[in-house]
Amino acid sequence: MLISLFITCYNDALFPSTGKAVVAVLERLGHTVEFRDAQTCCGQMHYNTGYAREALPLMRRMVDVYRGAGPICAPSASCVAMMRDHYPKMAAETGDQRLEAEVADLLGRVFEFSELLVDRLGVTDVGAAFPHTVTLHTSCHSLRSLHIGDQPERLLAAVQGLQLVTLPRRDECCGFGGTFSVKNAGVSTAMAADKVACVLGTGAEVCTAGDNSCLMQIGGALRRGNAAVRCLHLAEILASTAPGELPP
């Protein structure tokens, strides 16, 4: 199947290894990946901060870029949530019925990474090997916007050698929240400290999630505290086939 990758703006710039991992997993499963270079950003940061006017052209760009594409895979629950939760309303506000229809069509094709694998492609065993203890942070957007259930756990459970440890208080926000993390840095940091304490309590070597934004927050606090726990996107664990050392 031809799958179009929506890398998302921050993965493109900050976490290219996540994109490479998504490509590796999908190609290993026998699919073909395309990357449309005209893509930039879904508009989440602008929209959530109150800049709806700036977010609108980014939504239009998404519609234009993925016109005619098949399933679209985004390794970020929060970007998919942005689209599902807000695009229909944004399109309706323009009064442009064609745009509304195109947005609806786009949304029918967009999948978060674990949704695509488990729900759309019907796969849980992607042939990965990762002999480490891992704990899973369920991001707020995957949990409460996309209502993703146990898809990530099922994917992780099928990974050879992987030992999954449950993260206590897993439904609690890590405190990232986009611009919240700088506008209310004090509270955001306190929330990260709680999350870090839970992660450390599991004794896991790796903390994973479907959202690098959460992992940037959790990982940033872990590193500042000189903790040895690594943060890795779910795709990077699923891409791993070599037992032994953690990827760099």
Add this chain to the structure above:
Amino acid sequence: MIRVGNAAAAPEFAVAADQALANVQLRRNVRHATEVIRGKRALVVAESDDWQALRESGRQIKAHVLRHLDSYLEAFEENCTRAGGHVHWAADADGANRIIVDIIRSHGEQEVIKVKTMTSDETRLNAALEGAGIAPHETDLADLIIQLGNDTPSHIVVPALHRNRAEIREIFRQKMGLPDLGGEPHDLTTAARQYLREKFLRVPVGFSGANFLIAETGAVCVVESEGNGRMCLTLPRVLITLAGIEKVIPALRDLEVFLQLLPRSATGERMNPYNTLWAGTTPGDGPEEFHIVLLDNGRTRVLADPVSRETLQCIRCAACLNACPVYRQTGGHAYGSIYSGPIGAILTPQLQGMQHSTSLPYASSLCGACYEVCPVKINIPEILIHLRRRIVEGGAPLGERMGMKGAALAFSSPAWLRRAQMIGRFLQRPFRKGDQLAHLPGLFAAWTRTRDLPALPAQSFRDWWAARERGGAS
């Protein structure tokens, strides 16, 4: 001016939050209390087999009332009056306080016993009463602790949640003149009971808020846990109730929905221990004179906004406070309003006017925990974003606006995005420590003060992909 409690003098949220974060005892108390309530709520919600249907019913009833608020309020007025009550209308806080002071004065009284009510905190009634030489006595145990401690509520349902038992003992010792008071729950409740009983039996004017106003019968419903409320509602000769206009529901049968939703959401109980319902007056039974003041104080303006009018569906259960990871860190005082937590973050700016409250709509990570627990399905994250949009349209800080414009330009084409990524890689050089950025200036300093930030790697994904397409990448 429309006011909400002590908000006028409060600092912006981030500043007040940092002060709260430094108070270890406060945070411990708030965390403990919210976790206890959350745990109880989760149990009684899980045992209800039609919880989602109940929430939807609650939402629909409230949304229906808001669409027809004018006719339901008039029906309530007519039926309450027929039952012997006196209905007053107040456009704002000062108007409501004036009406209440005048009623008490007309009876020549100088004291009033109060049932727990947030609305009278919203109008700052106690200050108005004291200014008129009338002494208000709070009778809800938590409100009594707040009043005696010269404090302000930090939670909608459990206003003294930020106080622990040792602190309460100290307040009672000093303010009740009980130097030998013990610290066990029994000691504290006995002291409160003796202190309050004397007032219940002596003061002839009672005051309450309302949980629900029933249009069909003109009745008022108050739910509570202690029974002190019922004392105030039944013992005095004169009873005055203050209620926001959004409290009206169509009919008695609608209580079936709300009397399940409210206690389970608020205190994690299947039912409140005391559910008091009365219509007007009944000769020989309860108060001889009943007044109700219906308060607008900005509510009709909220109603006029098609997105945020959902705010008025709120039944003040405070489940969103207990669920909120921000509230759990800071407690309620940081919100600078008696309405704190997620509901406060949307209610306060709307009641008070945006110019005083440009920070509250940003006091959320938009994690959605509030929406998930709300018994009337108020989409708080969506309303927060809506209010943020209004702030931006009214003029956000220059630095932020420039940053957002810059980002919009970067995202306007892949060519601009590549350029922006290149500039970023160049600018980060002096701050690089391995693959991390430890200390950044300007807007980013707020992040790097407490957290590392990954540096932009040499090659973006799109450049890797382009190279791979050309056959040059791994």
